[in-house]
Amino acid sequence: MEKLLIACLCLALFACDSKTKESEKKKEVPAQDFEQFKLDYIDAMWAMNPISASYQGLHKYDDQLPILNEERKQKGLDFSKEWLNKLNDFNYESLSELDKIDYHLMDDNLSSTDFYTNEFKGGEWNPSSYNLGGAFFQVINYQGNDLNDRLEALSKKLDKVQAYYQQAQQNIQKPTEVHVRLAVQQLEGSKSIFEKTLADSLAVSSKDDAFKEAFTVKLEVAVEAIDAYKNFLQIEFLDKSEDSTTFRSFRIGEDLFAKKSNSQIQSAYSAKEIFEAAVEEKEDLHEKLYRLSEMLWEKYHGDKEKPGGRFEQIQMVIDAVAKTHVHRDSFVTAIRQQIPELIAFVNDNDLIALDAKKPLVVRETPEYMRGFAGASISAPGPYDADAETYYNVTPLDHYSEEEAESYLREYNNFTLQILNIHEAIPGHYTQLVYSNQSPSLIKSILGNGAMIEGWAVYTEKMMLENGYGGDNIEMGLMYYKWNLRTVCNTILDYGVHVMNYTEEDAMQLLMKEAFQEKSEAEGKWRRARLSQVQLCSYFTGYYEIMQLRSEIQERLGEAFNLKSFHEEFLSYGSAPVKYIRKLMIGKLDQEGKPA
Numbered sequence: 001m002e003k004l005l006i007a008c009l010c011l012a013l014f015a016c017d018s019k020t021k022e023s024e025k026k027k028e029v030p031a032q033d034f035e036q037f038k039l040d041y042i043d044a045m046w047a048m049n050p051i052s053a054s055y056q057g058l059h060k061y062d063d064q065l066p067i068l069n070e071e072r073k074q075k076g077l078d079f080s081k082e083w084l085n086k087l088n089d090f091n092y093e094s095l096s097e098l099d100k101i102d103y104h105l106m107d108d109n110l111s112s113t114d115f116y117t118n119e120f121k122g123g124e125w126n127p128s129s130y131n132l133g134g135a136f137f138q139v140i141n142y143q144g145n146d147l148n149d150r151l152e153a154l155s156k157k158l159d160k161v162q163a164y165y166q167q168a169q170q171n172i173q174k175p176t177e178v179h180v181r182l183a184v185q186q187l188e189g190s191k192s193i194f195e196k197t198l199a200d201s202l203a204v205s206s207k208d209d210a211f212k213e214a215f216t217v218k219l220e221v222a223v224e225a226i227d228a229y230k231n232f233l234q235i236e237f238l239d240k241s242e243d244s245t246t247f248r249s250f251r252i253g254e255d256l257f258a259k260k261s262n263s264q265i266q267s268a269y270s271a272k273e274i275f276e277a278a279v280e281e282k283e284d285l286h287e288k289l290y291r292l293s294e295m296l297w298e299k300y301h302g303d304k305e306k307p308g309g310r311f312e313q314i315q316m317v318i319d320a321v322a323k324t325h326v327h328r329d330s331f332v333t334a335i336r337q338q339i340p341e342l343i344a345f346v347n348d349n350d351l352i353a354l355d356a357k358k359p360l361v362v363r364e365t366p367e368y369m370r371g372f373a374g375a376s377i378s379a380p381g382p383y384d385a386d387a388e389t390y391y392n393v394t395p396l397d398h399y400s401e402e403e404a405e406s407y408l409r410e411y412n413n414f415t416l417q418i419l420n421i422h423e424a425i426p427g428h429y430t431q432l433v434y435s436n437q438s439p440s441l442i443k444s445i446l447g448n449g450a451m452i453e454g455w456a457v458y459t460e461k462m463m464l465e466n467g468y469g470g471d472n473i474e475m476g477l478m479y480y481k482w483n484l485r486t487v488c489n490t491i492l493d494y495g496v497h498v499m500n501y502t503e504e505d506a507m508q509l510l511m512k513e514a515f516q517e518k519s520e521a522e523g524k525w526r527r528a529r530l531s532q533v534q535l536c537s538y539f540t541g542y543y544e545i546m547q548l549r550s551e552i553q554e555r556l557g558e559a560f561n562l563k564s565f566h567e568e569f570l571s572y573g574s575a576p577v578k579y580i581r582k583l584m585i586g587k588l589d590q591e592g593k594p595a
């Protein structure tokens, strides 16, 4: 599941435990005051970030487009300072447990503004951050508003496009090459939103001719502005790519990586500690994979001589096992059939209570959402809570024979089950159902990606630990390979940004040590240069949940109950694991359970 990142107002920087002590002196606050504060804060945040608001399904600010100049930068800093002060007026200790987490999330989010504005400064080196296609699409595509109203709002928004791109040009200092190339590619695509999507909507609307004429001129001006920005990137940078001083490195380095990690992942562990844990885990997974490849060798390769190298042997067994896959036409059916089996397994083994009233709807991915991952959960946004939750599965009919075969080997009979555990039950979908039971607008907007992904990754392991797949060795083999991807995402991310991994290092890691196809490895190398920290979130969340579980298990001994652990863990909503830990451990302390 991909989570939307909120521009400029991302998450956590400073640990806020010190605040606890200061706030003890403060007055008690009635719960409804804090409730109102949260609503006011979110509304103020959307007013500051109208594009993010449209993406989240709040369409009150659709007509606005802030120009990202110095004045606006200062406004953002002032905003955070002001709201941080207001937040600090609350007595943290008097808040309920769920409100304490909301407090941390707001505190972390507000505290990070300074880092993103004055240190990270993505707007100076990432030209792809100035892409308005999506912002306009979110408005025109919102069926909840009358088409004429949407066009009215967009007409005002269009007025700002030229100034927006002129400012963008001024902001770009020394970009990275990979982000310039991404920007040029994306800008070309987003022009079609203006030239086609908006123009078509205008044509079918009942607006009068004068409006239509003026709107058409605005669309032309917008497209010219995008072209001018694109040409600027071409002439100032891409045409000078021979010159070694044109671009900055895509590596953000140790300091920024550590800070961004604190802010975005919100882990109790440092980025370096997580990297080291991942390296250790990789060694362990290689051991396990090798052992299973020994057990499976004869079944798949008869008395053929082993290749000698451990990695080569594992790869050969993986390749052979991957041939067991469903027919391309039954991909969606196979997934649909598996969901009730997963539900039965979870129930029979008492792993977590599933809400029988909310069965997951498996559907073919709607056309407009296709072109991305093969399977995803689409959950209603915070402003559209009544909508259904779907498990989208893209049928393979647009694939060539060769593409389909390669895809089906990747999602072979074993991996497909792990994918369903991750995306659906008891992974993302189950977590979502629980998180909706403790509804918090703060958590659905500032929710923690590492916890969400970590939970899904954790459930894969947990299901196998509890006997899912029986004694099927192939299932174990494919699980370890799958888990290795998560582990190597972390190693790659930290390796690229902090340890100067070259492309060759990356390919060695992904293809040789994680058994990935060339195309997958190349895609990952690109993603690791374009993003920072995000690739670490899966393993970090997983690692912290595993640590927390052992900690609680150790304290409770015989009294530990897996089902209760899961249910309590999920009851806090999509919060950073370290805050959930604080509350869960705090409860044990209160109940006088031995430390």
Ligand code: ZN
Pocket: 001, 422, 428, 453, 456
């Ligand atoms: Zn996921």
Ligand code: ZN
Pocket: 323, 325, 405, 408
């Ligand atoms: Zn095949």
